[in-house]
Amino acid sequence: MLRDITIGQHFPGNSLVHRFDPRLKLVLTILYIVLLFAASNPLGLTLSLIFLAVMYAVAKIPFKLILKSLKPIFPIIVFTAVLNLFFVSGEGDPVFKLGFLTVYAEGIRYAVLMAVRVMALIAGTSLLTYTTSPIVLTDAIEQLLKPLGRLHFPVHELAMMMSIALRFIPTLIEETDKIMSAQRARGADFESGNPHNFANGPLSIEVTAQDGSKAVYTVNAIVSDKIAVGMLTATGAAASYDGLLLSAFADYDVQFLDASATKPADMEAYYRNYDLIVIHASVAGNNPIGVATSDLAGIKPILNLKAFTYSKDRWNWSTPNNTEIGRMHSNVDVTLQNHPIFTNVAFDGDKLELLAQPSTVINAFQYVSAPFTGTSWTVPMETANHTLATIDGDDAKVHIHELNLDNSAKYLLIGLSNEGDSYTLFNTNTVNLLKNAAAYLLNPNVYYDYASKLPVGIKNSAATARIGYFNGFINNPEQETVISEPWPLTTIKRGT
Numbered sequence: 001m002l003r004d005i006t007i008g009q010h011f012p013g014n015s016l017v018h019r020f021d022p023r024l025k026l027v028l029t030i031l032y033i034v035l036l037f038a039a040s041n042p043l044g045l046t047l048s049l050i051f052l053a054v055m056y057a058v059a060k061i062p063f064k065l066i067l068k069s070l071k072p073i074f075p076i077i078v079f080t081a082v083l084n085l086f087f088v089s090g091e092g093d094p095v096f097k098l099g100f101l102t103v104y105a106e107g108i109r110y111a112v113l114m115a116v117r118v119m120a121l122i123a124g125t126s127l128l129t130y131t132t133s134p135i136v137l138t139d140a141i142e143q144l145l146k147p148l149g150r151l152h153f154p155v156h157e158l159a160m161m162m163s164i165a166l167r168f169i170p171t172l173i174e175e176t177d178k179i180m181s182a183q184r185a186r187g188a189d190f191e192s193g194n195p196h197n198f199a200n201g202p203l204s205i206e207v208t209a210q211d212g213s214k215a216v217y218t219v220n221a222i223v224s225d226k227i228a229v230g231m232l233t234a235t236g237a238a239a240s241y242d243g244l245l246l247s248a249f250a251d252y253d254v255q256f257l258d259a260s261a262t263k264p265a266d267m268e269a270y271y272r273n274y275d276l277i278v279i280h281a282s283v284a285g286n287n288p289i290g291v292a293t294s295d296l297a298g299i300k301p302i303l304n305l306k307a308f309t310y311s312k313d314r315w316n317w318s319t320p321n322n323t324e325i326g327r328m329h330s331n332v333d334v335t336l337q338n339h340p341i342f343t344n345v346a347f348d349g350d351k352l353e354l355l356a357q358p359s360t361v362i363n364a365f366q367y368v369s370a371p372f373t374g375t376s377w378t379v380p381m382e383t384a385n386h387t388l389a390t391i392d393g394d395d396a397k398v399h400i401h402e403l404n405l406d407n408s409a410k411y412l413l414i415g416l417s418n419e420g421d422s423y424t425l426f427n428t429n430t431v432n433l434l435k436n437a438a439a440y441l442l443n444p445n446v447y448y449d450y451a452s453k454l455p456v457g458i459k460n461s462a463a464t465a466r467i468g469y470f471n472g473f474i475n476n477p478e479q480e481t482v483i484s485e486p487w488p489l490t491t492i493k494r495g496t
Helices: 022-038 042-059 063-087 105-131 134-144 146-151 155-185 243-247 288-296 379-383 428-442
Strands: 096-098 101-103 203-208 214-219 228-233 253-258 276-279 302-304 320-322 329-331 351-353 366-369 385-391 394-403 411-414 447-449 454-456 468-470 473-475 481-483 490-492
Touching: 022 042, 022 105, 022 134, 042 105, 063 101, 063 105, 134 146, 134 155, 146 155, 228 288, 243 428, 276 288, 276 428, 302 428, 329 394, 351 428, 379 385, 411 428
Parallel strands: 228 253, 228 276, 276 302, 302 411
Antiparallel strands: 096 101, 203 214, 320 366, 329 351, 329 385, 366 394, 385 394, 394 411, 447 454, 468 473, 481 490
């Protein structure tokens, strides 16, 4: 059926019709359409059809192309004829009557005339595109409409739009046909059959190769209405201490991936079914899959909890380190605390506490050294590289790191080790931080502008829905009246 659609196709030739001035062909086509609909009797339509047949013969366009151009619109022709058949009344006795449907001789006449008229219309306009290239047709339209340009009518733009529409109809049809052919080669049946109901079991597809051999493939459906998160862990499963961590991803369909010793040949294909990649801290720093995941920075959204992937013999981005035993917080500059990942996160000045009580291990918090260097650290990465949290305000000790090469593929590092009891000590701040980080990474319409120190694309969030002063900018979304006195700051809603 797709190959029968010839609308917009051009067939090069050297016939008299091909050599006609395209402006003349356009005018003749318009006159042909007017005469076609003005003809109210069989004689007028017959003369129009004879003229059309002569033009096709002179243009040396095969008759079968006319049939191909009519085949896709055949249902429309039938529908139009049926409407005229049953809804045109006439004088005298009806030809036949079936219930509330009555057919008169005039109805039959109009049905035939309308069907022939529509077919002649499609065939006539198709002749124009068969014998005129899109570029030449564009120039002709533009020249004919040029006088309208004096009235500031967008003549060129209109001609270009019409030309592009005609030009890409064949291209879209061809690409669709290629896709369907590829699917047929894989066993898809577009001619018959019903949609498979996976509730009744898996789908089995039998494929016959060119040598006659056959293979049966079984397709099992995993249906979820949630966003898919691929979490790379040491064992391919959740650990006993992961309860608080996983609560941050409760809104997503989390699937665990085994950080095996063998790296897949195609890392993009490995993560293709997941909207967000999470690297669990249990993954060994030198794990081949974890190391290769760095290639997807800027391609897929990534949340990395393993700072030691940055090592020289791994991602080669920086030098990772552990903090001292008992640390419970990192530090976030107050000008950065309106970042979307800190929504509903409590600060004590610049301190961001992430553990409910001190951990007994040295590496509960991990950081990476700045500035970032290494053969894998490129110039674009340098300009898209930002520090969100540090250890004790030391800019050389980065605890939360953002890399935004693409808004749809943002990257975050939050250095939280799973050693000892660390993950069981997460507080509300940590859960909200991880939850916000996932939402931020998954939203391509939101990013943080580090120049203005303001989130972009966020409306009515905790960061922008309150009165605040950010890097020289006063944010007052509700236009509240602010009274500053020796006592604490007071806000009064408008109208009160």
